[in-house]
Amino acid sequence: MLNGLNVEGTTPLHRMSVRAKLAILLVCGLALYAVSSLFILIPAFVITALIYFTTGLAFHEAISRLKPILFTILILLIATAYLTSMREAAESFFRLMAIVLFAGAVTATTATSAFIDEITRLLQPLDRLGLVRAADVGLAFGLVLRFVPDIFNRYQSIREGHRARGLKVRPLTILAPLIILTLKDADTIAMAIDARGFRRPREKHR
Amino acid sequence: MFTLCSSQNRSLFPSIRKSSYRAPTFERGGRGLDIRFSGASVTYGERAVLQPLTLSLIERRIGIIGLNGSGKTTFARLINGLVKPTTGQVTVNGLDTVQDASATLAAAGFIFQNPQHQIIMPIVHEDIAFGLKNRGMKADEIERRTAAVLERFGIAHLARRRVHELSGGETQLVAIASVLVTGPGILILDEPTNQLDLKNRLLVERTIAGLDEHTIVISHDLPLIEQFDRVLLFHEGRLVADGPVSESIRTYHEVAGC
Numbered sequence: 492m493l494n495g496l497n498v499e500g501t502t503p504l505h506r507m508s509v510r511a512k513l514a515i516l517l518v519c520g521l522a523l524y525a526v527s528s529l530f531i532l533i534p535a536f537v538i539t540a541l542i543y544f545t546t547g548l549a550f551h552e553a554i555s556r557l558k559p560i561l562f563t564i565l566i567l568l569i570a571t572a573y574l575t576s577m578r579e580a581a582e583s584f585f586r587l588m589a590i591v592l593f594a595g596a597v598t599a600t601t602a603t604s605a606f607i608d609e610i611t612r613l614l615q616p617l618d619r620l621g622l623v624r625a626a627d628v629g630l631a632f633g634l635v636l637r638f639v640p641d642i643f644n645r646y647q648s649i650r651e652g653h654r655a656r657g658l659k660v661r662p663l664t665i666l667a668p669l670i671i672l673t674l675k676d677a678d679t680i681a682m683a684i685d686a687r688g689f690r691r692p693r694e695k696h697r
Numbered sequence: 698m699f700t701l702c703s704s705q706n707r708s709l710f711p712s713i714r715k716s717s718y719r720a721p722t723f724e725r726g727g728r729g730l731d732i733r734f735s736g737a738s739v740t741y742g743e744r745a746v747l748q749p750l751t752l753s754l755i756e757r758r759i760g761i762i763g764l765n766g767s768g769k770t771t772f773a774r775l776i777n778g779l780v781k782p783t784t785g786q787v788t789v790n791g792l793d794t795v796q797d798a799s800a801t802l803a804a805a806g807f808i809f810q811n812p813q814h815q816i817i818m819p820i821v822h823e824d825i826a827f828g829l830k831n832r833g834m835k836a837d838e839i840e841r842r843t844a845a846v847l848e849r850f851g852i853a854h855l856a857r858r859r860v861h862e863l864s865g866g867e868t869q870l871v872a873i874a875s876v877l878v879t880g881p882g883i884l885i886l887d888e889p890t891n892q893l894d895l896k897n898r899l900l901v902e903r904t905i906a907g908l909d910e911h912t913i914v915i916s917h918d919l920p921l922i923e924q925f926d927r928v929l930l931f932h933e934g935r936l937v938a939d940g941p942v943s944e945s946i947r948t949y950h951e952v953a954g955c
Contacts, residue, residue, distance in 0.1 A: 499857070604823045604830070626831075630817070633827075637819045640861045676814060682779055683815035686807040687876065688799065689831050 497602050500547035504600040509609040512597045519593060523586045529578075532585035539592035546599040553595075560591050607633045630689060634680070642673055729790070730755050730883060730911040732776055736785030739771050746771045748935045749785060754913070760922030760942065761915045762949050763931035769915045770810075772931060773885050776913065777805035789883070806881035806910075810888045812872030813860070821863070822847075822856040825875045832879065846878040850904060866897025870904060883911045890918045919946060 499505075504512065523535060544553055564587050572580035607629040614625035649668050653660045732754040739747040747768045763769045774780035775787050778794035778801040787794045794801045809815050818824035825846060829839040847853040850870050855863065863871060869889055877884065889905065890898045902921050905912060916922055928945035930938035930952065938948035 602823065603819050604827060633818060637817055637860070640819075640859075641813065644861065679809060679811070679814045683807075683809055684817065686777060686779055686802060686809075687815060687817070687828055688802050688879070689817065689827070 498547040498599050500600065502546060502600065504542065504546065504596055507600075509601055509605045510613075512601060513609065516590075516593055516597055520590050523589055527582050529581060529585065532582055532589065535589040536585040536592070539589045539596070543592040543596040543599070546596050548599050553599075556595060556599075557591070564588060564591070603633055603636050606636075630684070638680070641676075642669070645669060645672060730757070731788075731790050732883075733788045734775070734785065735787075737775060737782040737787050738784045739768075739775065739780060740783040746934055747775070750936055751785075752936070752939065754927070756926035757911050758922075758925040758927075759911075759913045760925040760928040760945075761913065761931065762917070762919070762922070762928060762945065764953060767931040768934040769931050770887055771934075772929075773887060773913060773915050774807070776883070776885055777802055777807050779807065803879065804881055805883040805885060806876035806879070808869070808872050808876060808884065808886040808889060810891055812868050815872055816860045816868070816875065819860055821852070821858050821860060821871050824860065824871065825878050828875055828879045842878055846874045849877075850874045864897060865893045866900045869893070869897070869901050873904065877908075877910065881910065883913065884908060885913045885915075887915045888917065889914065890916065890921055919949075 519535075523532065526532065544550070546553075548556070564584060567587070568580050568584045571583050610632050611625045611629035614623055614628055617623045618625035646665065646669055649665050649672075650660055653664065658664070734750045734752050736749045736751055737747070738745065738749040750772075761769045761773060771780055775782060775794065776789060778787075778798045781795050789801050789804055792801045792804060807815075816824050818827050822843060826839050826843045829842055834842075843856075844853070847856055850873065852867065852870050852874060855867055855871065858867075860868070860871070873884070873886075873889075886905065890901050893901060898918070902918075905914065905921070906924070914922060914925070922928055923942060925942055927940070928938075928942050929936055930945045930949050932952050937952065938945045
């Protein structure tokens with residue numbers, strides 16, 4: 492599960508600016524989609540795996556962060572192999588894995604606050620044009636990273652609640668309470684953001 | 698036998714619309730407190746959550762008690778402008794909570810029932826620093842203040858910890874630190890010892906007792922407010938007792954029917 496949390500370290504990726512890391516991720520991601528040679532995709536996969544596993548993440552943590560996305564990629568692999576060919580499936584697998592591993596490495600080596608700062612800075616031109624509120628987008632990004640583990644914990648609690656009551660765990664019976672509880676919390680979180688002055692309310696005049 | 702929360706209670710506990718109670722006050726180095734409710738009420742649709750209320754709060758430590766759904770949280774949220782009065786006015790040290798919303802929020806910090814809801818960043822240090830960064834403070838000043846507040850609450854060892862891995866007591870202390878780092882003169886805590894085990898409850902109680910800021914605490918944990926200067930009791934959206942701790946708690950027992 493991607494907690495969006497970094498590990499402290501002194502690797503080159505840790506020292507690199509957030510902007511540079513995001514730019515490399517973007518360029519590499521696009522470049523990998525432009526090639527379809529396994530002679531490039533497999534080395535790309537190996538290199539990104541090396542980068543990811545040397546960020547300082549504990550091995551089991553590194554693996555557990557990959558599990559959910561790995562599951563999706565495997566389904567895609569099977570579907571591609573069935574619908575097209577094994578070669579194309581292999582290309583998709585190594586391409587996606589390389590991107591995921593590098594994105595994971597960027598996440599693991601960048602503090603959330605640094606991400607928020609960079610996103611806010613990048614959106615400043617749009618903010619000046621009145622198209623977005625850059626600080627709000629940065630905050631929203633931080634909130635996603637912060638509350639994903641909480642939502643996952645709640646999902647597990649609801650699932651355990653089902654088991655404790657001897658109920659069969661079905662996605663629909665879990666999703667409904669999960670969504671309701673999450674939305675209920677969202678109201679309080681929004682209020683807390685105002686209370687802490689992160690998002691200045693517009694002054695009202697009576 | 699007293700019927701719990703029935704309409705019969707109303708005659709026994711007429712609402713104190715204009716409260717004139719003044720506890721013996723003392724200053725402990727902080728700024729003065731002057732919160733004024735002038736006919737402030739809150740209504741959601743047809744439902745009156747808080748009846749019109751006129752009172753002023755100047756004491757350093759104020760407790761708010763009452764049964765669930767009695768209007769305690771709404772009253773507290775009126776103070777820092779999280780809830781706007783439907784009628785009347787609330788001022789905090791001269792600031793109108795509606796017209797001077799930002800200044801009021803800065804003057805009165807609020808700790809929610811579930812402190813997890815107000816910790817926005819995933820790492821303790823980042824969350825405390827975020828409040829200061831948001832106020833446009835310089836990096837070295839942010840670092841200095843963050844370190845100072847972590848030290849003040851004895852949680853410097855938690856600085857690099859993930860928020861969702863903290864214990865209940867630790868989370869509560871982080872929430873208090875992250876609010877107080879921005880320097881509000883008033884701290885409002887909504888059931889701060891709720892769901893804490895004995896060890897964490899005592900830790901949070903000791904922390905609250907040691908605060909220099911004016912504190913307003915909503916609590917079902919009566920020992921927590923034992924030493925407070927003034928206690929307000931709410932029942933069915935009305936203030937039914939306002940006075941020293943012993944008096945308000947006695948009335949609370951009558952209201953609760955025990």
